Amino acid sequence: MNKSKIIVTAAVLIFIAAVLCATLFRNTKQEPAETNSGEGSVIFGAEETADGALRFSAVPDDFIDAFNNVYKADNGADFLPALSNWTASDYTENDSRETALYIFSREPDIWSLPTVSIYSFLDNDYIREISLSFDDHSYAPNLFKQYEELCYYAIKAIMPDLSGDDIKTIYQDLNQKAYDFITTMPYALNISPPIIYYKDGIGLYPYFAIGERMHLCIVPVTHEYLELLKDQGAQVIEISEFLEFSQV
Numbered sequence: 001m002n003k004s005k006i007i008v009t010a011a012v013l014i015f016i017a018a019v020l021c022a023t024l025f026r027n028t029k030q031e032p033a034e035t036n037s038g039e040g041s042v043i044f045g046a047e048e049t050a051d052g053a054l055r056f057s058a059v060p061d062d063f064i065d066a067f068n069n070v071y072k073a074d075n076g077a078d079f080l081p082a083l084s085n086w087t088a089s090d091y092t093e094n095d096s097r098e099t100a101l102y103i104f105s106r107e108p109d110i111w112s113l114p115t116v117s118i119y120s121f122l123d124n125d126y127i128r129e130i131s132l133s134f135d136d137h138s139y140a141p142n143l144f145k146q147y148e149e150l151c152y153y154a155i156k157a158i159m160p161d162l163s164g165d166d167i168k169t170i171y172q173d174l175n176q177k178a179y180d181f182i183t184t185m186p187y188a189l190n191i192s193p194p195i196i197y198y199k200d201g202i203g204l205y206p207y208f209a210i211g212e213r214m215h216l217c218i219v220p221v222t223h224e225y226l227e228l229l230k231d232q233g234a235q236v237i238e239i240s241e242f243l244e245f246s247q248v
Contacts, residue, residue, distance in 0.1 A: 044158045046201035046220035047126070053097060054220040056127040060102055060118045063130060066157035079153070080104060080116065091119060093189050098122035112138035114147035115213075116154070119189055129189055130154065130218040136208070151175070151216050158202055158218060159239075166243055170197065170204065171216065173246070178206035178214045187215055192232045196221070199239040 045057040060083050068078040083102060091101040102118045117131040132154055134147040151171035155162065162170075174197070181194040186209050193205035203221035208214045226236050 044127075044202055044220070046222050048222060049121075051097075053121075053128070054222065054225060055121065056220045058127055059125040060120055060127060063118060063127060063157065066160075067153055070156045070160065071153045086118075090122070091189070099128060099189070100125070111135060112140070112143055114143065114150050116150060128220075130158075131187075132216045132218075133213040136214050148172075148175070154216075154218060155204070159199060162239075169243065169246055170239065173242070174204060174206045174216055175214070178208040178216070181206065182208045182210060184210050187212055192229060193217070193234055195235040195237070196226070196229060197237050197239050197242055198226060204239075 043057070044063075047055050047057050049055060064080045064083060067080050071077075071079040081104070086102040086104045087108060089101050089103075091099040093099055098121065100120050100122045102120070103115055104117075105113045105115045107113055112135045114132065114134045117133065119128040119131070120126060121128060132147065132150045134144065148171060151174075152164075152167055155167045155171060156164075159167070177195055183194075185191070187207050191207065193207060196203045196205040198204070198221050201220060201222070203217075203219045203226075205217050205219070206215065207217055230236050
């Protein structure tokens with residue numbers, strides 16, 4: 001074999017090796033939708049099921065991990081326990097979709113403490129909604145401060161790119177809107193809110209029915225769903241626009 005043939009053969013072998021390495025890399029690469037490397041928390045994308053229901057591309061354990069990641073960074077310890085330590089029950093919705101309801105309170109026997117609730121599909125555990133609640137009828141400044149802390153870290157967990165000041169502006173405004181839009185219609189999944197803020201497939205809205213607890217709700221949203229809410233009379237506001245307006 002002459003020198004030129006050796007060079008050509010070597011080049012071909014190098015090319016084949018490069019192709020094989022690239023193929024191996026593609027086959028072992030993790031999907032980018034799994035985690036956010038900036039905060040180590042799950043990206044809560046919105047998905048639609050075959051029968052038209054909305055869900056997050058995350059399960060309760062993902063939210064617990066994401067919440068604890070940001071909480072521990074500031075406080076040195078986890079806040080939310082493992083899901084097995086939450087109060088679990090079946091939740092019956094008007095459309096009969098089988099849903100599990102998980103509720104956490106640091107002291108379940110003390111009704112006035114704020115709570116975290118997660119609604120998820122019973123068959124696959126994908127999250128349908130996250131709700132933070134506060135018993136305004138037993139209002140005390142220290143309890144409301146605890147509720148605001150839940151609001152802060154829940155939003156930080158699902159929107160880790162927002163600054164602390166922006167998160168504070170959002171939850172303070174939403175909590176005030178809960179009083180502004182108080183209603184007689186009891187809270188339930190898939191309720192049509194009077195106002196909703198959204199960002200990247202995530203919606204935030206307040207809800208406060210007379211005789212019930214105040215809620216800050218975190219839900220998956222799509223363009224079609226937001227358009228439906230507009231048609232139903234809801235105020236639909238993109239979070240970046242809200243923040244820009246609030247800083248004027």
